Amino acid sequence: MIVKQKLLLVGCGKMGSALLTGWLSRDIDELDVIVVEPAGGNVLEKNFNVPVVNSLDKLNVEFRPNIVVFAVKPQAMDQIVPNYGHFVGPETMFLSIAAGKPTDYFQNRLGNSASVVRSMPNTPAAVGRGITVAYRNHAVSDDQKLIATKLLGAVGEVNWVEDEGLIDGVTALSGSxxxxxxxxxxxxxxxxxxxxxxxxxxxxxxxxxxxxxxxxxxxxxxxxxxxxxxxxxxxxxxxxxxxxxxxxxxxxxxxxxxxxxxxxxxxxxxx
CATH class of the missing domain: 1.10.3730.10 (ProC C-terminal domain-like)
Incomplete structure:
Protein backbone atom coordinates (compact mmCIF):
# COMPACT_ATOMS: atom_id res chain seq x y z
CA MET A 1 0.00 0.00 0.00
CA ILE A 2 1.36 3.42 -1.01
CA VAL A 3 1.37 5.94 1.84
CA LYS A 4 0.41 9.37 0.55
CA GLN A 5 2.85 12.20 1.18
CA LYS A 6 1.06 15.25 2.52
CA LEU A 7 2.47 18.39 0.91
CA LEU A 8 1.84 21.98 1.87
CA LEU A 9 2.67 24.42 -0.95
CA VAL A 10 3.20 27.86 0.58
CA GLY A 11 2.79 30.38 -2.24
CA CYS A 12 1.53 29.65 -5.71
CA GLY A 13 2.93 32.36 -7.96
CA LYS A 14 4.74 31.63 -11.20
CA MET A 15 7.24 29.12 -9.85
CA GLY A 16 4.84 27.58 -7.36
CA SER A 17 2.27 27.15 -10.13
CA ALA A 18 4.92 25.59 -12.37
CA LEU A 19 5.76 23.05 -9.68
CA LEU A 20 2.12 22.29 -8.99
CA THR A 21 1.43 21.84 -12.71
CA GLY A 22 4.37 19.45 -12.93
CA TRP A 23 3.22 17.39 -9.98
CA LEU A 24 -0.33 17.11 -11.29
CA SER A 25 0.67 16.42 -14.91
CA ARG A 26 3.06 13.68 -13.77
CA ASP A 27 0.13 12.19 -11.85
CA ILE A 28 2.08 11.65 -8.65
CA ASP A 29 -0.61 9.51 -7.02
CA GLU A 30 1.06 9.36 -3.63
CA LEU A 31 0.91 13.16 -3.22
CA ASP A 32 -1.83 14.96 -1.29
CA VAL A 33 -1.43 18.73 -1.89
CA ILE A 34 -2.88 21.72 -0.06
CA VAL A 35 -1.97 25.25 -1.15
CA VAL A 36 -1.56 28.22 1.18
CA GLU A 37 -2.07 31.34 -0.94
CA PRO A 38 -3.58 34.65 0.29
CA ALA A 39 -4.68 35.77 -3.18
CA GLY A 40 -6.58 34.04 -5.97
CA GLY A 41 -7.68 30.97 -4.04
CA ASN A 42 -10.85 30.40 -6.06
CA VAL A 43 -8.93 30.59 -9.34
CA LEU A 44 -6.31 28.14 -8.08
CA GLU A 45 -8.94 25.67 -6.90
CA LYS A 46 -10.65 25.89 -10.28
CA ASN A 47 -7.46 25.60 -12.34
CA PHE A 48 -5.73 22.90 -10.33
CA ASN A 49 -8.55 21.16 -8.47
CA VAL A 50 -6.64 21.21 -5.18
CA PRO A 51 -7.67 22.60 -1.79
CA VAL A 52 -6.55 26.20 -1.17
CA VAL A 53 -6.51 28.11 2.12
CA ASN A 54 -5.68 31.79 2.35
CA SER A 55 -3.77 31.49 5.62
CA LEU A 56 -2.16 28.83 7.78
CA ASP A 57 -4.73 29.19 10.56
CA LYS A 58 -7.44 28.06 8.12
CA LEU A 59 -5.72 24.68 7.77
CA ASN A 60 -7.33 21.68 9.43
CA VAL A 61 -5.54 21.24 12.76
CA GLU A 62 -5.19 17.52 12.09
CA PHE A 63 -3.28 18.07 8.84
CA ARG A 64 0.42 17.48 9.39
CA PRO A 65 2.51 17.72 6.21
CA ASN A 66 5.46 15.50 5.33
CA ILE A 67 6.67 18.24 2.99
CA VAL A 68 6.41 22.03 3.23
CA VAL A 69 7.44 23.83 0.05
CA PHE A 70 8.22 27.53 0.44
CA ALA A 71 7.51 29.14 -2.95
CA VAL A 72 7.13 32.75 -1.84
CA LYS A 73 9.37 35.69 -2.69
CA PRO A 74 12.54 36.01 -0.56
CA GLN A 75 11.41 39.33 0.92
CA ALA A 76 8.27 37.68 2.30
CA MET A 77 10.13 34.86 4.06
CA ASP A 78 10.77 36.68 7.36
CA GLN A 79 7.04 37.01 8.00
CA ILE A 80 6.06 33.56 6.77
CA VAL A 81 8.68 30.96 7.73
CA PRO A 82 8.48 31.21 11.57
CA ASN A 83 4.77 30.33 11.41
CA TYR A 84 5.64 26.80 10.30
CA GLY A 85 7.97 25.92 13.16
CA HIS A 86 5.39 23.67 14.83
CA PHE A 87 5.66 21.28 11.88
CA VAL A 88 9.34 20.55 12.56
CA GLY A 89 10.02 16.87 13.13
CA PRO A 90 11.88 13.93 11.60
CA GLU A 91 8.95 13.17 9.29
CA THR A 92 8.69 16.68 7.81
CA MET A 93 10.97 18.17 5.16
CA PHE A 94 11.08 21.86 4.29
CA LEU A 95 11.90 22.61 0.65
CA SER A 96 12.72 26.18 -0.38
CA ILE A 97 12.99 27.57 -3.90
CA ALA A 98 13.83 31.11 -2.74
CA ALA A 99 17.03 32.81 -3.87
CA GLY A 100 19.46 34.07 -1.25
CA LYS A 101 18.09 32.04 1.66
CA PRO A 102 20.60 29.44 2.95
CA THR A 103 19.59 26.44 5.03
CA ASP A 104 20.75 28.06 8.28
CA TYR A 105 18.28 30.89 7.61
CA PHE A 106 15.49 28.32 7.98
CA GLN A 107 17.12 26.53 10.90
CA ASN A 108 17.38 29.84 12.77
CA ARG A 109 13.63 30.38 12.35
CA LEU A 110 12.32 26.82 12.49
CA GLY A 111 14.85 25.13 14.77
CA ASN A 112 18.22 23.49 14.25
CA SER A 113 16.64 20.06 13.85
CA ALA A 114 14.59 21.13 10.82
CA SER A 115 15.15 19.09 7.66
CA VAL A 116 15.80 21.70 4.98
CA VAL A 117 16.43 21.44 1.25
CA ARG A 118 17.57 24.59 -0.50
CA SER A 119 16.97 24.57 -4.24
CA MET A 120 17.45 26.88 -7.18
CA PRO A 121 15.11 26.16 -10.10
CA ASN A 122 14.68 28.39 -13.14
CA THR A 123 11.72 29.71 -15.09
CA PRO A 124 11.76 27.14 -17.94
CA ALA A 125 10.24 24.92 -15.25
CA ALA A 126 6.96 26.50 -16.41
CA VAL A 127 7.17 24.38 -19.57
CA GLY A 128 8.76 21.35 -17.93
CA ARG A 129 12.22 22.20 -19.23
CA GLY A 130 13.84 23.71 -16.18
CA ILE A 131 16.92 22.66 -14.29
CA THR A 132 17.22 22.72 -10.51
CA VAL A 133 20.25 22.38 -8.28
CA ALA A 134 19.63 21.46 -4.65
CA TYR A 135 21.47 21.13 -1.35
CA ARG A 136 20.28 19.31 1.78
CA ASN A 137 21.22 20.06 5.35
CA HIS A 138 22.33 17.53 7.96
CA ALA A 139 18.79 16.57 8.98
CA VAL A 140 17.48 15.52 5.55
CA SER A 141 17.34 11.74 5.20
CA ASP A 142 18.17 9.81 2.04
CA ASP A 143 14.47 9.00 1.62
CA GLN A 144 13.58 12.68 1.90
CA LYS A 145 16.24 13.52 -0.67
CA LEU A 146 14.63 11.04 -3.08
CA ILE A 147 11.24 12.66 -2.51
CA ALA A 148 12.70 16.12 -3.15
CA THR A 149 14.34 14.84 -6.35
CA LYS A 150 11.00 13.49 -7.55
CA LEU A 151 9.18 16.74 -6.77
CA LEU A 152 11.77 18.98 -8.42
CA GLY A 153 12.20 16.54 -11.30
CA ALA A 154 8.56 17.03 -12.26
CA VAL A 155 9.58 20.30 -13.95
CA GLY A 156 12.96 19.39 -15.43
CA GLU A 157 16.38 18.06 -14.54
CA VAL A 158 17.78 17.92 -11.00
CA ASN A 159 21.33 18.00 -9.66
CA TRP A 160 22.59 17.99 -6.07
CA VAL A 161 25.67 19.67 -4.60
CA GLU A 162 27.48 18.84 -1.37
CA ASP A 163 28.76 22.40 -0.88
CA GLU A 164 25.96 24.89 -0.22
CA GLY A 165 28.21 27.77 -1.25
CA LEU A 166 27.96 26.57 -4.85
CA ILE A 167 24.28 27.54 -4.92
CA ASP A 168 25.35 31.17 -5.38
CA GLY A 169 27.15 30.24 -8.60
CA VAL A 170 24.19 28.14 -9.69
CA THR A 171 21.89 31.09 -9.08
CA ALA A 172 24.12 33.29 -11.24
CA LEU A 173 24.31 30.78 -14.10
CA SER A 174 21.07 28.83 -14.41
CA GLY A 175 18.82 30.72 -12.00
CA SER A 176 19.35 34.08 -13.68
Missing part, protein backbone atom coordinates in the same frame (compact mmCIF):
# COMPACT_ATOMS: atom_id res chain seq x y z
CA UNK A 177 20.45 32.55 -16.99
CA UNK A 178 17.05 32.61 -18.72
CA UNK A 179 17.10 36.42 -18.48
CA UNK A 180 20.44 36.48 -20.31
CA UNK A 181 18.98 34.31 -23.06
CA UNK A 182 15.87 36.48 -23.35
CA UNK A 183 18.11 39.53 -23.65
CA UNK A 184 19.94 37.76 -26.47
CA UNK A 185 16.60 37.25 -28.22
CA UNK A 186 15.81 40.94 -27.80
CA UNK A 187 19.20 41.94 -29.19
CA UNK A 188 18.93 39.58 -32.17
CA UNK A 189 15.45 40.86 -33.02
CA UNK A 190 16.57 44.49 -32.78
CA UNK A 191 19.57 43.74 -34.97
CA UNK A 192 17.26 42.10 -37.49
CA UNK A 193 15.19 45.27 -37.66
CA UNK A 194 18.37 47.29 -38.24
CA UNK A 195 19.18 45.19 -41.32
CA UNK A 196 15.71 45.80 -42.74
CA UNK A 197 13.59 42.90 -41.48
CA UNK A 198 9.98 43.34 -40.47
CA UNK A 199 9.77 43.48 -36.62
CA UNK A 200 7.42 40.50 -36.41
CA UNK A 201 9.64 38.37 -38.65
CA UNK A 202 12.76 39.50 -36.78
CA UNK A 203 11.21 38.48 -33.45
CA UNK A 204 10.14 35.10 -34.83
CA UNK A 205 13.57 34.41 -36.31
CA UNK A 206 15.28 35.34 -33.03
CA UNK A 207 12.98 33.25 -30.83
CA UNK A 208 13.02 30.13 -33.00
CA UNK A 209 16.75 30.34 -33.65
CA UNK A 210 17.54 30.49 -29.93
CA UNK A 211 15.01 27.79 -29.03
CA UNK A 212 16.18 25.49 -31.82
CA UNK A 213 19.84 26.02 -31.01
CA UNK A 214 19.16 25.22 -27.37
CA UNK A 215 17.37 22.01 -28.29
CA UNK A 216 20.21 21.03 -30.64
CA UNK A 217 22.72 21.64 -27.85
CA UNK A 218 20.60 19.62 -25.41
CA UNK A 219 20.35 16.62 -27.71
CA UNK A 220 23.86 16.69 -29.16
CA UNK A 221 26.84 14.90 -27.64
CA UNK A 222 29.13 17.56 -29.14
CA UNK A 223 30.42 20.42 -27.01
CA UNK A 224 29.03 23.90 -27.52
CA UNK A 225 32.38 24.85 -29.01
CA UNK A 226 32.12 22.12 -31.65
CA UNK A 227 28.52 23.07 -32.44
CA UNK A 228 29.62 26.68 -32.93
CA UNK A 229 32.45 25.62 -35.21
CA UNK A 230 30.03 23.47 -37.24
CA UNK A 231 28.08 26.61 -38.15
CA UNK A 232 31.17 28.67 -38.96
CA UNK A 233 32.76 28.57 -42.41
CA UNK A 234 36.17 30.28 -42.72
CA UNK A 235 35.73 33.73 -44.20
CA UNK A 236 31.93 33.42 -44.16
CA UNK A 237 29.13 35.48 -42.64
CA UNK A 238 29.13 33.68 -39.30
CA UNK A 239 32.89 34.11 -38.98
CA UNK A 240 32.49 37.85 -39.58
CA UNK A 241 29.95 38.07 -36.77
CA UNK A 242 32.02 35.95 -34.38
CA UNK A 243 35.06 38.15 -34.99
CA UNK A 244 33.05 40.91 -33.33
CA UNK A 245 31.46 38.83 -30.58
CA UNK A 246 34.69 37.06 -29.61
CA UNK A 247 36.95 40.10 -29.72
CA UNK A 248 38.55 41.45 -26.56
CA UNK A 249 35.86 42.95 -24.31
CA UNK A 250 33.30 41.10 -26.44
CA UNK A 251 30.47 38.75 -25.53
CA UNK A 252 32.57 36.21 -23.62
CA UNK A 253 33.95 38.82 -21.24
CA UNK A 254 30.58 40.50 -20.81
CA UNK A 255 28.87 37.22 -19.91
CA UNK A 256 31.64 36.33 -17.49
CA UNK A 257 31.32 39.72 -15.78
CA UNK A 258 27.54 39.38 -15.66
CA UNK A 259 27.66 35.94 -14.01
CA UNK A 260 30.26 37.13 -11.50
CA UNK A 261 28.08 40.14 -10.63
CA UNK A 262 25.06 37.90 -10.11
CA UNK A 263 27.08 35.47 -7.99
CA UNK A 264 28.34 38.32 -5.83
CA UNK A 265 24.82 39.63 -5.33
CA UNK A 266 23.58 36.15 -4.41
CA UNK A 267 26.29 35.88 -1.74
CA UNK A 268 25.27 39.30 -0.40
CA UNK A 269 21.63 38.22 -0.18
CA UNK A 270 22.66 35.00 1.56
CA UNK A 271 24.38 37.03 4.25
Missing amino acids: GPAYVFLMIECLAQAGIRVGLDPILAEQLARVTVAGSGELARQSTDSASVLRQNVTSPGGTTAAALDVLMAKNGLQELISEAVLAAEKRSRELSG
